[in-house]
Amino acid sequence: MGRPNLPVDALCGVGLRAPHYREMLDTRPAIGWLEVHSENYFGDGGQPHYFLSRCREHYPLSVHGVGLGLGSVSPLDPDHLRKLKRVIKRYDPFVVSDHLCWGAAAGRHLNDLLPLPYTEEALAHVCARVTQVQDALGRQMLVENVSSYLRFSHSSIPEWEFVTEVVRRSGCGLLFDVNNLYVNAVNHDFDAREYIAAIPGDAVQEIHLAGFDASGLCLIDTHGTPVSDAVWDLYRETIRSMGPKPTLIEWDTDLPPLATLLEQAAKAQHILEEGRAQSA
Amino acid sequence: MPNLHDLQEDFTQAIVGAGNDRIERYVLGGNLDASTRLDIYRNNVLSNYRNALRDTYPVIVGLVGDEFFNAAARIFARNTPSRSGDLHDYGEEFGGFLSGFAPAQDLPYLEDVARLEWAVHRVFHAADTEAFDLAQWSRLHEDQFSALRFTLNPAARLVDSAYPIARIWQVSQPDYVGDDTVSLEEGAQRVLVIRRDYAIELKQLSTGEYAMLRALADGCSLGAGLDAALALDAHFDVQKFMIDIVTTSTVIAVHC
Numbered sequence: 184m185g186r187p188n189l190p191v192d193a194l195c196g197v198g199l200r201a202p203h204y205r206e207m208l209d210t211r212p213a214i215g216w217l218e219v220h221s222e223n224y225f226g227d228g229g230q231p232h233y234f235l236s237r238c239r240e241h242y243p244l245s246v247h248g249v250g251l252g253l254g255s256v257s258p259l260d261p262d263h264l265r266k267l268k269r270v271i272k273r274y275d276p277f278v279v280s281d282h283l284c285w286g287a288a289a290g291r292h293l294n295d296l297l298p299l300p301y302t303e304e305a306l307a308h309v310c311a312r313v314t315q316v317q318d319a320l321g322r323q324m325l326v327e328n329v330s331s332y333l334r335f336s337h338s339s340i341p342e343w344e345f346v347t348e349v350v351r352r353s354g355c356g357l358l359f360d361v362n363n364l365y366v367n368a369v370n371h372d373f374d375a376r377e378y379i380a381a382i383p384g385d386a387v388q389e390i391h392l393a394g395f396d397a398s399g400l401c402l403i404d405t406h407g408t409p410v411s412d413a414v415w416d417l418y419r420e421t422i423r424s425m426g427p428k429p430t431l432i433e434w435d436t437d438l439p440p441l442a443t444l445l446e447q448a449a450k451a452q453h454i455l456e457e458g459r460a461q462s463a
Numbered sequence: 464m465p466n467l468h469d470l471q472e473d474f475t476q477a478i479v480g481a482g483n484d485r486i487e488r489y490v491l492g493g494n495l496d497a498s499t500r501l502d503i504y505r506n507n508v509l510s511n512y513r514n515a516l517r518d519t520y521p522v523i524v525g526l527v528g529d530e531f532f533n534a535a536a537r538i539f540a541r542n543t544p545s546r547s548g549d550l551h552d553y554g555e556e557f558g559g560f561l562s563g564f565a566p567a568q569d570l571p572y573l574e575d576v577a578r579l580e581w582a583v584h585r586v587f588h589a590a591d592t593e594a595f596d597l598a599q600w601s602r603l604h605e606d607q608f609s610a611l612r613f614t615l616n617p618a619a620r621l622v623d624s625a626y627p628i629a630r631i632w633q634v635s636q637p638d639y640v641g642d643d644t645v646s647l648e649e650g651a652q653r654v655l656v657i658r659r660d661y662a663i664e665l666k667q668l669s670t671g672e673y674a675m676l677r678a679l680a681d682g683c684s685l686g687a688g689l690d691a692a693l694a695l696d697a698h699f700d701v702q703k704f705m706i707d708i709v710t711t712s713t714v715i716a717v718h719c
Binding site: 222223225226227228229230231232233249250251252255256257260262263266285286287288289290291292293294295297299300302304305308332333334335336337372399400401403 | 466467470472474490494503504508511546547549551553588589617618
């Protein structure tokens with residue numbers, strides 16, 4: 184097996200998680216690239232770095248953070264940034280990303296992806312913070328749209344305009360999570376297709392696909408189930424509209440066998456191939 | 464309308480149950496009311512902390528069971544703020560918390576098992592190192608010995624307890640085969656946690672060995688370490704011990 188010989192733009196990747204380390208190395212499945220959470224490699228050494236170094240020899244890598252807090256008013260943690268820089272230096276990823284959210288206040292971290300009010304004040308704050316991180320890293324970063332379960336009454340800007348403005352003002356790229364879009368469109372009753380048409384496709388450098396939990400009164404982004412049919416439809420629409428983009432199958436809770444991830448990846452790869460044929 | 468700073472402070476206080484629900488005024492309701500929407504975040508935040516603790520303390524989970532552990536984790540998380548955006552840094556105080564946790568009073572060894580698991584967690588992620596340079600050792604003269612200082616392997620930690628914590632840890636491992644009963648009568652254990660070839664090893668030390676290695680790890684000279692060891696064990700064999708910790712790279716460098 185091994186990597187298909189295509190540009191990374193036209194390839195699907197999967198998350199590299201510890202229970203799959205050995206199988207990934209031994210079988211080297213035909214996927215385009217791997218994704219890791221940067222914080223899982225903030226340690227100085229040991230087994231995580233051993234396996235990631237070996238895997239990196241065979242696959243391009245996307246480094247995705249959950250803890251930077253781009254929207255937090257409390258200052259950026261210099262130690263967090265230093266460790267992120269170290270991971271980037273060590274593994275030379277093709278993209279580095281974190282979320283369009285906040286995560287810490289009042290001297291404590293909530294270690295979750297918390298929703299911002301979509302206001303001019305928040306927009307200015309996030310743009311300054313993204314610029315600060317990009318300057319510190321010496322490279323462009325991607326920001327990801329997050330799932331949310333509430334809206335603030337004083338939000339004055341639609342989410343898609345907020346996202347678009349962050350890209351325009353800070354020069355960052357977009358990590359477009361189609362599952363998060365769907366979850367928010369259902370939870371907050373807006374038209375997902377209008378969102379896809381509104382955001383700048385050229386800035387999208389990675390796409391996330393994942394599953395959600397629909398057992399409650401609100402869709403919850405769990406990364407613990409297969410991608411839903413509705414999200415596959417929106418993904419096809421996204422690829423038709425923006426062309427092929429590196430696409431990740433995200434699965435973090437109740438991690439299934441690697442084969443299940445690869446099946447989902449193959450399905451996304453098929454849609455990417457259609458998009459490639461169409462845009463050729 | 465709150466500014467961004469106040470909104471995040473109020474939101475945080477609502478999530479951690481600090482008795483400030485001002486944030487609800489700024490949350491749109493709709494088919495779910497504001498408080499129910501905030502509950503989703505309360506639940507997510509708690510489960511993130513709980514999962515981090517479960518990952519770091521699997522032996523404690525096995526000893527007390529899911530229900531007990533999750534209840535303890537909920538109270539711990541409410542009282543112990545996270546200080547890092549990296550959840551691997553969360554939970555060092557969990558052992559201390561368990562020692563004061565009323566439902567755990569019949570399990571006095573839990574605190575020390577938790578301290579051992581935290582040491583294992585840190586050793587797992589610690590730096591890789593080169594082996595001790597034995598040529599450096601052979602160049603030393605005997606009259607230098609008592610002033611020598613050593614650098615402990617970064618992937619090594621010491622934990623001591625009045626309980627047989629190494630044995631409790633070992634019989635709790637998923638791949639352990641054999642008799643898994645542990646008698647507290649086995650008594651105190653002093654443990655070196657060290658990583659070799661990416662595997663965690665627990666090595667039991669004698670009182671003298673523990674005192675000496677503890678002293679060396681704290682930056683004391685070999686002479687001071689030996690005094691500490693001899694105070695506890697008049698028959699302590701320093702030569703054998705030094706050869707052991709050098710050849711196994713328990714220490715990785717010597718400083719004259």
